Amino acid sequence: MKSIDSLNVSILCGGQSSEHAISILSAQNVVGVLLGLGCAVEVVWIDQSGQWWRLISANIFVDTGVQAKEQLVLTPGGTSPWRTATTPSMVDVVFPLVHGETGEDGALQGLLDLLSLPYVGANVISSAIGMHKEMAKRVWRAAALPTCxxxxxxxxxxxxxxxxxxxxxxxxxxxxxxxxxxxxxxxxxxxxxxxxxxxxxxxxxxxxxxxxxxAIDGVEIECSVRGYGDELVASVPGELDVHHDFYSYDAKYNDKQGATAIVPARLNQQQQTAVQQLALAACRTLLVEGMAR
Structure with missing residues (x-):
């Protein structure tokens, strides 16, 4: 197994959904961390028409976003999953950060499976069910998990x-x-x-x-989960003090004062444990592995 500082990591971002801009922000954060760990990072940007591009510099991307780029062509079954006109990409693992439809709903995960590429995060079935609110709620209710x-x-x-x-x-x-x-x-x-x-x-x-x-009058609590198989681990819960009518798109991204993160959440130990157990049960029911929130 390769050490993390010898991995060739391909970051996929952008996409055709309404969350294109948020995907780029997420990718900038992740690329910055991976570069700091010594990984060789390739940034693949999917534009809003669906075309794929390799950015010339991951370092420039972290600072300024999408800049100089070369168009990619997918090459399934070859020695490289995709390439420019002159240069193949060497990929050990893909970190998909395309948000919304086609990125988190199993479509991109299915493509990566067809390309025989390992990737970070949930697989096709977990992504498809988890992204569809009604289907996820049906599964959780069938498993007797509390669902609105x-x-x-x-x-x-x-x-x-x-x-x-x-x-x-x-x-x-x-x-x-x-x-x-x-x-x-x-x-x-x-x-x-x-x-x-x-x-x-x-x-x-x-x-x-x-x-x-x-509407439910309550407290906005978040809990992340990471791991695989029987080794899923839940984080310490966090709390969001939302300053809008609800935790809207504007509160999340357009208003810097839209919400205040409180970590750890203002819960007693019994409540914290209950949140963590529910988060783990929700992930296991949807067969989620890798990471979730």
């Missing part, structure tokens, strides 16, 4: 649900969200019929499957 109530709407069933009928069951505050987006893209918190319809219009721009859920 929901209804699922499609363009053809939308008319069957009204704000008033759902609010009468769950209360005035409801969340509307597309099934397969991350970073709170397309998510709305609504309190009346007019905002409910606007929220559905927005969510259906991103997916033909939209979830409506009751």
């Amino acid at each position: 109530d929901w209804v699922t709407l499609s363009p053809t069933t939308r008319a069957n649900y009204s704000y008033d009928s759902l609010a009468s069951q769950w209360g005035d505050r409801l969340f509307v969200k597309p099934a397969c987006q991350g970073s709170s893209v397309g998510v709305s918190c609504v309190t009346d019929a007019e905002s409910f319809e606007r929220a559905l219009d927005l969510a259906f721009q991103y997916s033909d499957c939209v979830l409506v859920e009751p």
